Amino acid sequence: MAKLTPQSWLVAAGRPQEPGSPLNVPPVPASNYSMGGKRVYSRDGSTPTWEALEEIVGGLEGGDAIAFSSGMAAAAAVFDQLDAGALITLPSDCYQGVAGLALDGASKGRWRVERIAVEQTTAWVEAASKADLLWLESPSNPLLAIADLKTICAAPRKPGAILAVDNTFATPLNQSPLKLGADVSMHSATKFIGGHSDLLAGLLVTKDAALLENFRQSRTLGGSTPGALEAFLAVRGLRTLALRLATAQENAGRLAQWLESHPGVELVRYPGLKSHPSHAMAAGQLDGFGSMISFDVKGGADSADEVCRQLRLIRHATSLGGVESTMERRAANEGQEYLPDALLRLSVGIESFEDLRADLATALAVVSE
Ligand SMILES: *Cc1c(COP(=O)(O)O)cnc(C)c1O
Numbered sequence: 001m002a003k004l005t006p007q008s009w010l011v012a013a014g015r016p017q018e019p020g021s022p023l024n025v026p027p028v029p030a031s032n033y034s035m036g037g038k039r040v041y042s043r044d045g046s047t048p049t050w051e052a053l054e055e056i057v058g059g060l061e062g063g064d065a066i067a068f069s070s071g072m073a074a075a076a077a078v079f080d081q082l083d084a085g086a087l088i089t090l091p092s093d094c095y096q097g098v099a100g101l102a103l104d105g106a107s108k109g110r111w112r113v114e115r116i117a118v119e120q121t122t123a124w125v126e127a128a129s130k131a132d133l134l135w136l137e138s139p140s141n142p143l144l145a146i147a148d149l150k151t152i153c154a155a156p157r158k159p160g161a162i163l164a165v166d167n168t169f170a171t172p173l174n175q176s177p178l179k180l181g182a183d184v185s186m187h188s189a190t191k192f193i194g195g196h197s198d199l200l201a202g203l204l205v206t207k208d209a210a211l212l213e214n215f216r217q218s219r220t221l222g223g224s225t226p227g228a229l230e231a232f233l234a235v236r237g238l239r240t241l242a243l244r245l246a247t248a249q250e251n252a253g254r255l256a257q258w259l260e261s262h263p264g265v266e267l268v269r270y271p272g273l274k275s276h277p278s279h280a281m282a283a284g285q286l287d288g289f290g291s292m293i294s295f296d297v298k299g300g301a302d303s304a305d306e307v308c309r310q311l312r313l314i315r316h317a318t319s320l321g322g323v324e325s326t327m328e329r330r331a332a333n334e335g336q337e338y339l340p341d342a343l344l345r346l347s348v349g350i351e352s353f354e355d356l357r358a359d360l361a362t363a364l365a366v367v368s369e
Contacts, residue, residue, distance in 0.1 A: 071188025153181025191321030
């Protein structure tokens, strides 16, 4: 296909091309295939549905993609590449499941883990020469910290080391880690790629053919293949990603500004705000500031919990990246006790800005200043 803009690629890629074929790749719930063709057994190979998902996301990020049963399954396939005793450098703020995976393996003596704050570029550059796996997440979940990916990716690495970036918050539209010099881009497709809170899936993208083969082997041997319906839904979600993201991040930019001037709010973290400590770098590195906001309300945990109970339009729920806005107090989650008690993470959806602002205004009225 001629070089398309990302918006058109999302619509056009991953479609069957034979005359008479359906426009959309169907969910193919196959474990095995009749002998004599290219497919034998799905777990060892693939299905047309997984391949459509991989084609779309790989093409967007400038590499080859491989799909998994969840974002964590994708992350686990990266960790699976490590030799015994390897050193992992992990952000001090990152998705708590990935931190949990790293710390669990460390407690079993499989590897060692060193944590560095996302924004401490010099420390990451120094870590690059020692670590076997550099795992970055930018913007980070949930503190929305920005890593200087270009500088860190350019730092000399230990031979054979892997630099992976969790690109879930940015989406393939707002950031291309491979173009910034990362070896691997990882997605929880459960979030923005699926976009409707109705599936679990994950993806890894890389330009390194050997690494791709190793990830494929991890998927085959670990059995972390995506479901047929999930891959179908993820492809369907991708068709509208550009529209969903544009609306959601426009809403988020306006809500972040409004929240910043609200008397019940202590602090707003959103890379699009001038007050964000890495705003200038975010503006250079990202094609959009995304639709995730985290903000601290006055009055501590009780006050934040009460705000969540008052919501009517925004769903009081975990997870993110859906068409519907969701909000929760993150420090209530296991492994997230390090966060400010009253930090609320808001995943902004595609409802109207006016309705979202009104819902937040009503909910925040319970905060005593
Ligand atoms: C949700 C999430 C994951 C894990 O993905 P699952 O699909 O839930 O396994 C990893 N990283 C980030 C940033 C996430 O938000």
